[in-house]
Amino acid sequence: MASLISCPHCGVRPREEFTIRGDASLTRPAADAGGDAWYEYIYLRDNPRGRHKEYWHHSSGCRRWLIVERDTVTHAVHTVCDAALAKLGGAA
Amino acid sequence: MSERPEHKPALAGKATTEGSGIRLEPLPEGHLLHVMGAFDGDTLAESLTAAGLAKSAIQRAGYQQWYVTGDEILPPAQIALLADHLRGKGFVCDQSHGRIRIALSGFRALELLSQGTAVDLDPAAFPVGHSAVTLFGHISVQLTRTHATRFEFAALRSFAENLYDMLEHAALASA
Ligand SMILES: [Zn+2]
Numbered sequence: 430m431a432s433l434i435s436c437p438h439c440g441v442r443p444r445e446e447f448t449i450r451g452d453a454s455l456t457r458p459a460a461d462a463g464g465d466a467w468y469e470y471i472y473l474r475d476n477p478r479g480r481h482k483e484y485w486h487h488s489s490g491c492r493r494w495l496i497v498e499r500d501t502v503t504h505a506v507h508t509v510c511d512a513a514l515a516k517l518g519g520a521a
Numbered sequence: 522m523s524e525r526p527e528h529k530p531a532l533a534g535k536a537t538t539e540g541s542g543i544r545l546e547p548l549p550e551g552h553l554l555h556v557m558g559a560f561d562g563d564t565l566a567e568s569l570t571a572a573g574l575a576k577s578a579i580q581r582a583g584y585q586q587w588y589v590t591g592d593e594i595l596p597p598a599q600i601a602l603l604a605d606h607l608r609g610k611g612f613v614c615d616q617s618h619g620r621i622r623i624a625l626s627g628f629r630a631l632e633l634l635s636q637g638t639a640v641d642l643d644p645a646a647f648p649v650g651h652s653a654v655t656l657f658g659h660i661s662v663q664l665t666r667t668h669a670t671r672f673e674f675a676a677l678r679s680f681a682e683n684l685y686d687m688l689e690h691a692a693l694a695s696a
Contacts, residue, residue, distance in 0.1 A: 438584045439653060440646075443639040446656055489656045491583030511584070 435509050438491040450484040453496045453512070478502055484512060531621045531681045535689075542629035543692045547685065548622035551592040552577070553675060554600065558611020559585055565611075572603040580652035580665050580675075588652075588663060588675060590622060620663075621681035625688060626671035633691050634672060638664065660684050 435441050452474060458466040478501060485497045494512040499505065532547035539545075554577075556565060562579055565587055569577055577591040589603075594617070604613045625633065631642055637657040641647060652665040660683065663675040676684045 439655075441641070442655070445639075489661050490654050491586075492654075493584055 432504075434485065434487075434495075434497060434506060436487050436490060436493075436495060437509060437511050438493060439487065442487070442490055446487060446489040447495075448486045448488040450486060450494075453482040453484045480507065485509075528618070531678050532623070532685055535682075535685055538689050538692050540627075540629075540692050543627040543633060544625070545685075545688050545692050546624050548624050548673070549592045550594075550617065550621065552590065552595045552600075552615075552617045553620045553622070554589040554595075554603070555582070555614040555616045556587045556589055556607070556611055557585060557614075558607060560610055562587065565589075565607075568603060568606040571606050573599060574603060578665075578667075580663060582652070582654055582663055588616075588620075590673075590675065619678055620675045621678050623674040623676070623681070623685055623688065624667075624671065625674065625692075626668070628670050630670050630672055633688070634664075636691055637687070638662075640664065642666075644669065657684065658687060660687075 432444050433441050434444060434447055455470060458470050480498060481501050482496055482498045485495045487493055487495060496508075496510050496512045496515060497506060498508040500507065530547075530550050535547050537544065537546040558565075562581065565579060569575055569579070569589065574589065574591070574595075577589045580588045580590065582588045595615075600613060600615055607613060634642055634657075638655050640653050640655045647653070647666055649666050649668060652663060654661070654663050656662070657664070657674070657676075660676055660680045662684065665673045665675075667673050674684065674688075
């Protein structure tokens, strides 16, 4: 697990300041998508080896949601960006 | 007898603690306004001046968020005046009752702070005026450098006494 995360708003911080939500590549199914799709979205997870994008919340810092791209083998952090701004097409 | 709750300072029972090279003091429960908006710190400073709050300090508290702090208790009308100046751009939320400020100073302040927070406090990375939301131990705090060897904490009211005790313990242990 990465021990230091470089928050785009706060700078380098220890992972104790963050809460991890998990896979950032999941897409929420439509409300009427059916039981199987919802079951998969809520419970079934891959356990990827290598580069992986996750949602991290800077809960004890700026309280922004971030997307952290890290390597599950080497623990290297490749990119960190603000999740909401990325969705809006901004940089940050 | 009034049925309205009476305001009692959270650190009323705490005295200033002084050790060698360290000084810890509860700050007056004056004002602490949480400001949110899609503007920059300069715009906020202009609005503060327009609302007669030029003396208040501005601390960055995350993306598009700031705390405006000072020792004076503000009348509601003055807070409303600031809200008027920011109307359409941002919002003001009075948190004077909700967050408590503590000052830590002296040449050993840095050493004591490094026991509780992982933020890089080197003057090059954390100059005077710089502010960060971080953890001190397990308590979420806003930490600001007000002078080379003076720092200010702002913590949630219910955590203030615990934080103060922790700092006091560390200050006396290092004396
Ligand atoms: Zn942050």
